[in-house]
Amino acid sequence: xxxxxxxxxxxxxxxxxxxxxxxxxxxxxxxxxxxxxxxxxxxxxxxxxxxxxxxxxxxxxxxxxxxxxxxxxxxxxxxxxxxxxxxxxxxxxxxxxxxxxxxxxxxxxxxxxxxxxxxxxxxxxxxxxxxxxxxxxxxxxxxxxxxxxxxxxxxxxxxxxxxxxxxxxxxxxxxxxxxxxxxxxxxxxxxxxxxxxxxxxxxxxxx
Amino acid sequence: xxxxxxxxxxxxxxxxxxxxxxxxxxxxxxxxxxxxxxxxxxxxxxxxxxxxxxxxxxxxxxxxxxxxxxxxxxxxxxxxxxxxxxxxxxxxxxxxxxxxxxxxxxxxxxxxxxxxxxxxxxxxxxxxxxxxxxxxxxxxxxxxxxxxxxxxxxxxxxxxxxxxxxxxxxxxxxxxxxxxxxxxxxxxxxxxxxxxxxxxxxxxxxxxxxxxxxxxxxxxxxxxxxxxxxxxxxxxxxxxxxxxxxxxxxxxxxxxxxxxxxxxxxxxxxxxxxxxxxxxxxxxxx
Numbered sequence: 001x002x003x004x005x006x007x008x009x010x011x012x013x014x015x016x017x018x019x020x021x022x023x024x025x026x027x028x029x030x031x032x033x034x035x036x037x038x039x040x041x042x043x044x045x046x047x048x049x050x051x052x053x054x055x056x057x058x059x060x061x062x063x064x065x066x067x068x069x070x071x072x073x074x075x076x077x078x079x080x081x082x083x084x085x086x087x088x089x090x091x092x093x094x095x096x097x098x099x100x101x102x103x104x105x106x107x108x109x110x111x112x113x114x115x116x117x118x119x120x121x122x123x124x125x126x127x128x129x130x131x132x133x134x135x136x137x138x139x140x141x142x143x144x145x146x147x148x149x150x151x152x153x154x155x156x157x158x159x160x161x162x163x164x165x166x167x168x169x170x171x172x173x174x175x176x177x178x179x180x181x182x183x184x185x186x187x188x189x190x191x192x193x194x195x196x197x198x199x200x201x202x203x204x205x206x207x
Numbered sequence: 208x209x210x211x212x213x214x215x216x217x218x219x220x221x222x223x224x225x226x227x228x229x230x231x232x233x234x235x236x237x238x239x240x241x242x243x244x245x246x247x248x249x250x251x252x253x254x255x256x257x258x259x260x261x262x263x264x265x266x267x268x269x270x271x272x273x274x275x276x277x278x279x280x281x282x283x284x285x286x287x288x289x290x291x292x293x294x295x296x297x298x299x300x301x302x303x304x305x306x307x308x309x310x311x312x313x314x315x316x317x318x319x320x321x322x323x324x325x326x327x328x329x330x331x332x333x334x335x336x337x338x339x340x341x342x343x344x345x346x347x348x349x350x351x352x353x354x355x356x357x358x359x360x361x362x363x364x365x366x367x368x369x370x371x372x373x374x375x376x377x378x379x380x381x382x383x384x385x386x387x388x389x390x391x392x393x394x395x396x397x398x399x400x401x402x403x404x405x406x407x408x409x410x411x412x413x414x415x416x417x418x419x420x421x422x423x424x425x426x427x428x429x430x431x432x433x434x435x436x437x438x439x440x441x442x443x444x445x446x447x448x449x450x451x452x453x454x455x456x457x458x459x460x461x462x463x464x465x466x467x468x469x470x471x472x473x474x475x476x477x478x479x480x481x482x483x484x485x486x487x488x489x490x491x492x493x
Binding site: 071080097174 | 212215216218219220222223224227228230231234235237238239240330331335
């Protein structure tokens with residue numbers, strides 16, 4: 001029970017308290033680029049959740065069974081994880097294309113985008129170096145299950161914010177916004193207020 | 208010690224690279240999907256802007272439909288005759304070159320000619336105004352002038368001049384028909400690019416009622432029908448329509464029209480693609 005509670009806290013912390021978009025400001029490019037339509041946001045979200053969890057699982061294995069034993073993880077983690085993510089996305093794209101054409105149609109175009117999504121690299125890095133981007137300096141490393149739960153939290157946090165924000169932007173589209181604030185400027189302002197609101201989660205519990 | 212690290216780093220990255228490379232090679236062997244090679248070629252030939260004017264979700268879907276023979280070779284209106292020719296070459300079929308079509312807005316009632324009954328305040332779009340009791344315009348068939356068509360146009364061919372008089376730059380217009388779809392009043396029709404005589408009214412009201420709402424409304428008087436030597440103009444539902452197949456741009460109907468709602472398009476010197484609508488002099492009729 002205690003273990004489950006810890007996983008729950010880890011999930012909440014990753015998705016809400018240290019939300020990757022609104023608190024850590026990572027992966028803002030897809031956040032603004034793709035959030036103007038609900039449909040694309042949902043497609044992107046599903047792909048991100050899927051790819052992020054897979055990428056972290058493989059990255060964790062690579063770190064713990066290849067990089068760390070050789071003692072080269074400290075400076076090779078970025079190229080190795082990028083290698084992992086890129087090949088994984090390619091692989092997943094191939095498998096989906098073969099096994100499920102409708103799914104490929106739905107999320108196929110987002111998969112190549114995810115290869116260069118910094119959130120995926122950030123989640124992979126943080127799963128082997130907890131607190132790396134939040135500069136928390138935690139002398140602790142996640143077990144495999146913890147890493148997966150943590151990444152799931154990050155991905156769900158990303159998706160939730162992306163989808164909420166897309167809904168908001170669709171409403172903003174119809175609002176009488178002053179001419180010079182239309183489009184991306186008003187989206188930035190909305191995101192800033194949104195980020196402020198999310199800061200309310202800070203201090204609820206520690207990661 | 209340092210050298211040791213270099214070897215280990217090289218080993219780690221090379222190993223990982225080879226592992227994933229081998230994995231992808233194996234995956235490609237098992238998960239390869241046979242695609243019609245023409246789809247790739249067609250995708251190259253299409254504009255790739257995913258405008259959706261063909262009614263299919265993006266250029267990839269259009270390429271697949273073309274390869275499967277489910278779409279006609281001239282499905283891509285936005286690409287124009289060049290794209291159609293390229294597509295036809297890839298598919299190995301013959302296409303007769305149809306005349307390029309451009310958008311024509313069937314209303315000339317600006318602020319001065321067609322009065323407003325109310326002041327519309329709300330979402331700045333024709334579709335919004337149409338939902339809110341048809342906006343403020345008195346004529347329920349006329350242009351609302353809130354520029355949905357100009358906003359929707361992917362090539363910015365539609366512009367709005369003074370008093371809400373619209374201009375379509377026919378050299379820019381690709382004939383995709385997106386504007387015709389967004390116009391809530393169905394005012395935009397696609398006409399052959401060489402068609403000069405055009406009806407500039409969509410009012411289904413007839414006689415006095417039509418003129419009371421707009422000074423330049425088509426009243427459905429059928430004078431154009433009577434003077435047309437080629438039986439190309441017909442009044443349907445109180446408004447004139449020109450049969451572009453039969454019309455030879457003689458301009459008789461435009462000269463005869465009492466409210467000047469049929470006019471002749473003439474190119475405007477110095478403004479490529481733009482033109483102005485004129486009425487032939489009355490002696491033209493004799």
